[in-house]
Amino acid sequence: MYRSHVLVCGGTGCTSSGSQQIMETLKAEIEKNGLTEEVSVVQTGCHGLCALGPIMIIYPDATFYSMVKVEDIPEIVSEHLLKGRVVTRLLYNETVTPAGNVKALIDTDFYKKQHRIALRNCGIINPEVIEEYIGTGGYEALGKVLTEMTPDDVIQCLLDSGLRGRGGGGFPTGLKWKLAKQNDADQKYVCCNADEGDPGAFMDRSVLEGDPHAVLEAMAIAGYAIGASQGYIYVRAEYPIAVERLKIAINQAREMELLGSNIFGSDFSFDIDLRLGAGAFVCGEETALMTSIEGNRGEPRPRPPFPAQKGLFGKPTILNNVETYANIPQIILHGAEWFASMGTEKSKGTKVFALGGKIHNTGLVEIPMGTTLREVIEEIGGGIPGGKKFKAAQTGGPSGGCIPAEHFDIPIDYDNLISIGSMMGSGGLIVMDEDDCMVDIAKFFLEFTVEESCGKCTPCRVGTKRMLEILTKITKGQATMEDLDKLEELCYYIKENSLCGLGQTAPNPVLSTLRFFRDEYEAHIKEKRCPAGVCKALLSYRIDAEKCRGCTLCARNCPNNAITGTVRNPHVIDQDKCIKCGACMEKCKFGAIYKK
Amino acid sequence: MKSLEELRAIRERMQSQVSMRAEDHNHTRVVVGMATCGIASGARPVLTKLSSLVQEKNLTDKISVTQTGCIGLCQYEPIVEVMEPGKQKITYIKMTPEKAEEVLERHLIGGHIVEEYTLSGADIK
Numbered sequence: 001m002y003r004s005h006v007l008v009c010g011g012t013g014c015t016s017s018g019s020q021q022i023m024e025t026l027k028a029e030i031e032k033n034g035l036t037e038e039v040s041v042v043q044t045g046c047h048g049l050c051a052l053g054p055i056m057i058i059y060p061d062a063t064f065y066s067m068v069k070v071e072d073i074p075e076i077v078s079e080h081l082l083k084g085r086v087v088t089r090l091l092y093n094e095t096v097t098p099a100g101n102v103k104a105l106i107d108t109d110f111y112k113k114q115h116r117i118a119l120r121n122c123g124i125i126n127p128e129v130i131e132e133y134i135g136t137g138g139y140e141a142l143g144k145v146l147t148e149m150t151p152d153d154v155i156q157c158l159l160d161s162g163l164r165g166r167g168g169g170g171f172p173t174g175l176k177w178k179l180a181k182q183n184d185a186d187q188k189y190v191c192c193n194a195d196e197g198d199p200g201a202f203m204d205r206s207v208l209e210g211d212p213h214a215v216l217e218a219m220a221i222a223g224y225a226i227g228a229s230q231g232y233i234y235v236r237a238e239y240p241i242a243v244e245r246l247k248i249a250i251n252q253a254r255e256m257e258l259l260g261s262n263i264f265g266s267d268f269s270f271d272i273d274l275r276l277g278a279g280a281f282v283c284g285e286e287t288a289l290m291t292s293i294e295g296n297r298g299e300p301r302p303r304p305p306f307p308a309q310k311g312l313f314g315k316p317t318i319l320n321n322v323e324t325y326a327n328i329p330q331i332i333l334h335g336a337e338w339f340a341s342m343g344t345e346k347s348k349g350t351k352v353f354a355l356g357g358k359i360h361n362t363g364l365v366e367i368p369m370g371t372t373l374r375e376v377i378e379e380i381g382g383g384i385p386g387g388k389k390f391k392a393a394q395t396g397g398p399s400g401g402c403i404p405a406e407h408f409d410i411p412i413d414y415d416n417l418i419s420i421g422s423m424m425g426s427g428g429l430i431v432m433d434e435d436d437c438m439v440d441i442a443k444f445f446l447e448f449t450v451e452e453s454c455g456k457c458t459p460c461r462v463g464t465k466r467m468l469e470i471l472t473k474i475t476k477g478q479a480t481m482e483d484l485d486k487l488e489e490l491c492y493y494i495k496e497n498s499l500c501g502l503g504q505t506a507p508n509p510v511l512s513t514l515r516f517f518r519d520e521y522e523a524h525i526k527e528k529r530c531p532a533g534v535c536k537a538l539l540s541y542r543i544d545a546e547k548c549r550g551c552t553l554c555a556r557n558c559p560n561n562a563i564t565g566t567v568r569n570p571h572v573i574d575q576d577k578c579i580k581c582g583a584c585m586e587k588c589k590f591g592a593i594y595k596k
Numbered sequence: 597m598k599s600l601e602e603l604r605a606i607r608e609r610m611q612s613q614v615s616m617r618a619e620d621h622n623h624t625r626v627v628v629g630m631a632t633c634g635i636a637s638g639a640r641p642v643l644t645k646l647s648s649l650v651q652e653k654n655l656t657d658k659i660s661v662t663q664t665g666c667i668g669l670c671q672y673e674p675i676v677e678v679m680e681p682g683k684q685k686i687t688y689i690k691m692t693p694e695k696a697e698e699v700l701e702r703h704l705i706g707g708h709i710v711e712e713y714t715l716s717g718a719d720i721k
Contacts, residue, residue, distance in 0.1 A: 003647030003661060005616055038644055059617045060660035084630035084663030124617050134603060135610025143600045257597045265598045 002040040004081060007057045009123060011046030011209050012202070012241055013363075014053035018070070022054055025070050029077040039081050045210015047123035049110060051362040052092060057105075057123075064105050066092040109379050110361050115342065117350050118166075118203075118326035119366045122210030127245050130252040133213040139258055141329035142217050145224055146266045149332075151181060154225040158328070160336035162348035167193055167284075167321030168396065168425045169501075170347070170414040173328075176318055179308035180226040183316040188228035190219050191312060191319040193289060194235035194242070197281040198397025199448060201428035203352040204322035206364050208235065208242035211326065212249035216272060218325035220259065221332065223270040226318055231272040234289050236279050246274055281398075281452035285500045286319045288454065299456045300500035321426065323352055343369030347413035357394075357430040358384050370411040373403060377431055388433035392516070396425025398445045398452075399505030401512025402438065421512040423505070437534035438517040439524055443471040445509040453502065460503030463494040467510065474521060476537040477528040484521060488514060533595045536580045540596055545570035547592035554584035554593065612651040616660065622681050624659045624704065626650075628691075629675040631666035638692070639663075639674035645693035646676070649700050659704060672715065678703060687715040 008014075008023045023043060030039050047055050052066035056076070063086055065076065072090055079085045086102060094108040105111055116122075125132040133139070145154055159174030180188065192215060196204040208215065219231040235243055250272055253259040261269040275293050282288045283298040290312045292298035311317025327349060331339045340348045347369040353376065356362055360382030367376060373393055377383065384390055392402040401422035403410070410416050414424050432441065446468045455461045470487045473479040491507035491514075498504045514521060523529050530538040543554070543563075548570040555563040555571055562578040565571030573584070573593075585593040597603055628634070628643040647661040667675055672689035676696060679685050686709055688699055695713055702710050711717035 001648040001651045002613075003644055005613075007617065038647075057617075060656075061662045082630070083632070083635070083665060084628070085665040125614060131606055131610045132614055134606045135614035137607065139597070139603055140607070143597075143603055147600060263597065264600065264603075 002038060004039045004061075005042055005059045006039060006081070007042045007044045007059065007123065009045070009047050009053060009055040010043040010127075010241070011050070011053075011122075011206055012239075013046065013050035014055055015241065017053045019054040021070050022056070022068055022073065025073045026077070029073050030081065033077055033082055035077070035081055042126045043128070044124060045122040045127050046119075046206040046364055048114075048119070048206075048364040048366075049092070049361060050364065051360070055123075061086075062104060063102065064092045064095050065090040109382065110363075110365070113371065113375060113380055114366050115350050115368050116366045117330050117339075118207060118214075118323050118352055119210070119364065120330070121214065122206055122364075125211070127210055127212055128248050130213060130249070130256060130258075133211070137333065138213055138329070139217055141332035142220050142258065143264050145221050145332060146264045146268055151225045151227065154221060154332070155181060157332060157336045158225075161331045161339040162336075162343075162346075163324065163327060163331060163339065164347065164414060165321060166323035166327070166351065166426070168399065168423065170424060173320060173324055176308065176320070177222065177225050179306070180316045180318045183309055185316050187230070187313075187315050188226055189312040189315055189317040190222045190226065190228045190231040191290065191293070191317055192219055192231065192233040192235075192325060193284060193286070193319055193321045194233055194239075195277045195284040195289060196236065196239075196322075196426060197279070197284045197452075198399075198426055198428045199445075200356040200430050201354050201397060201426050203354050203364060203427045205239050205242050207322050207326050207352075208239070209245055212242075212245050213253065214329055215322055215325045216249055216253050216259065218320075218328035219272055220263070220270045221328055222318060222320070222325075224268050226316070228318075229269050229271070231270065232275050232293055232312070233272060234275045234277055234283070234293055237276040238279050243274065243276065250274070280454070281448070282454040282500070282502050285502055288500065289319065290317065299454050300502075302499060323427070344411060344413045344416075346415055351412070351424065351427060353427045353429045355381050355429050355431070358388065358433040358436070359431040360385055367412070369413045372409050372411055374408045376412070376429070377408075381431070384431065384433050388435065390431070391434050391436060392432045392438065394422075394430040394432065394441065394509075395428065396423040396505075396508070397428045398448050399423060399501065399508055400425045400428075401508045402432070402441065402516060403512075404516040406516075421508070421515055423508070435532055435534070437475075437530055437532040438513040438520045439471065439474055439530075440532075440534045442510045442513045443468065443475060446471055446506070449502065449506040453506075457497075457499040457503060459494045459497040460499070460506065463490055463498075464503070464506050466490060467494070467507065471510070474524045475530070475535040477524060477535075479525050481522075481525060484525060539580065540575055541573055541578060541580060541582070541585060542594055542596055543571050543573055544592045544594060547590050549590055549592075551589070553587050553589065557583050557587045559583060608654070612654050612656045615657045616651075618657065622658075624681065625677075625679040626659060626661045626704070627664045627677045627679065628661070629665070629667050629673055629677075630663035633666055633670035634673045634675065637673040641693045642674045642676065642691045642696045646696050646700060649697060653705075655704075669715075688713045689715050689718055 056065040056068050155177050163173045164170040277283050283292050288298045288300040307317045352366045450464045453460045550568040562574045674691045676688040676691050
């Protein structure tokens with residue numbers, strides 16, 4: 001038996017910062033010190049604090065080491081594991097009190113306000129060992145459903161819990177299942193949407209990497225509830241770690257007969273297969289996803305008929321997102337009331353957000369619905385680096401919008417976000433400060449949708465392209481106020497006439513920035529000025545002759561030889577040659593170069 | 597998996613392993629001094645004995661066994677400290693695996709301090 005467990009994060013974030021080598025060195029070092037029988041090394045999923053990776057936690061002390069390097073391993077093993085002395089310099093600084101004592105991770109600002117349901121096992125168990133999942137109560141919900149509950153009981157439980165789809169739309173999950181159950185058919189399907197495509201969002205990836213069995217268990221529960229015997233997980237091929245762990249998980253579940261025929265001795269049989277997506281954003285749309293599983297080009301089809309009537313292969317189908325599934329076993333085990341006791345009136349439970357952009361704690365957080373944006377950004381996220389001012393938070397990715405500072409105290413839930421022109425989306429939350437240009441942000445998301453539009457319907461294919469052209473004109477200072485009106489008109493036209501969700505929501509980033517930051521658009525058009533100093537065509541670098549000492553450093557660093565001047569005399573930038581790279585401004589020691 | 601009993605058997609076997617990774621303020625902490633002095637006087641077998649017993653008896657959700665550095669009483673090593681929430685710390689000295697088992701049975705499970713092994717109770721003069 002092991003007296004100590006060393007958990008090393010094996011999520012995508014920490015893997016890319018070298019956690020695999022750390023694990024190997026750790027195992028070798030433990031062996032060298034003769035601790036193989038006493039200390040176990042466990043690879044886990046994401047802990048959430050990706051910014052501090054690679055992360056290592058040593059239990060039972062719950063010591064949290066961050067930014068661990070391979071060179072640190074011998075010290076950790078000989079000091080901590082052998083002699084019981086904490087390696088203070090590697091501790092996550094939030095876990096050290098001013099008096100120098102170590103406090104528990106759950107008491108730090110980052111974790112204190114979080115409530116982990118979907119992420120409960122991420123960073124705790126080894127996702128490649130099914131017994132560890134079972135050890136935390138895994139597959140108990142499936143057992144309960146199959147031995148004690150009728151399909152209607154299961155659906156009623158979900159309806160009562162108030163769980164809504166975590167993929168973005170927020171459709172009540174129980175209702176979706178109910179509709180699919182009502183339709184009689186010889187075959188029905190349960191699908192899992194793991195085609196997470198929003199820029200900056202990685203909640204689903206982390207759940208699949210950290211706790212894949214939770215999704216399998218929930219899909220089997222769904223199969224029992226609607227009367228399906230086959231499930232498909234549609235996961236993007238760009239998530240190699242998630243795909244690998246899913247494969248392992250499915251095989252283990254089959255070996256233990258938690259997937260297959262007559263599960264728990266009942267007459268219910270269920271199996272799951274993987275389908276890899278090639279990374280098209282539109283395949284996250286439910287009808288396009290099913291078309292892609294069928295082996296066709298991933299294009300959406302008109303609804304109705306809805307998937308609950310005619311879905312995959314023309315059969316009744318339910319499609320839920322990864323995070324939605326991850327909540328379900330817990331709802332079955334703890335009851336609908338437990339889940340409904342968290343959150344706001346119409347949005348129950350918790351939501352996982354991927355924090356990114358201008359924020360200290362980049363990473364993954366799970367918060368109860370109704371937490372305010374301020375709490376998420378300032379307390380959990382640790383605020384904005386460099387003392388900069390908060391400008392906006394982008395939620396919902398290319399389908400969402402920007403929330404300005406005036407709505408900083410809005411409780412986050414589905415309906416509140418829609419009321420201010422954004423949406424929950426799948427949970428990407430990108431923080432922007434005073435140095436971000438809102439027109440440029442809108443343009444970024446439009447570039448994304450233009451690229452990802454499947455081309456089937458004209459409003460989306462042509463309309464988004466025209467919108468991008470207008471936005472490009474604005475950022476270059478060539479647009480007129482008529483262009484702005486045309487842009488707005490196009491937004492509404494595309495929203496109303498597109499075939500699927502991709503086109504219907506594509507104008508949202510523009511509409512929401514127009515609503516809250518119209519002055520920035522107007523500054524670009526009327527004054528030919530970019531207030532944040534981002535749009536290159538609208539700014540110029542200049543040298544303050546008073547401050548310039550003529551050190552020639554800028555001239556030597558200019559990649560385009562645009563700066564001229566002699567030693568000890570003020571230099572000048574040739575505006576025709578300047579490519580606006582900003583290298584001179586970075587190098588100047590006297591602060592003589594400024595942007596205008 | 598043909599029955600819930602089968603599942604529960606696996607769960608029970610794994611639970612003591614996994615629940616070691618919980619953070620709970622109500623844990624009783626058992627700390628073994630594992631500096632050079634402790635190791636030299638035989639703290640390692642004491643630590644592994646305690647850790648194994650706690651897991652075998654499925655007590656990891658209540659008791660965590662950890663190690664610490666030198667407490668400063670090198671002549672009394674191996675030292676085991678028991679910290680129960682809301683109670684005073686009890687320091688056991690000159691421990692052996694056998695004594696440790698007794699402490700676990702009588703103190704941690706039974707609730708009676710084993711006076712003759714404690715720093716204040718032992719005959720050390």
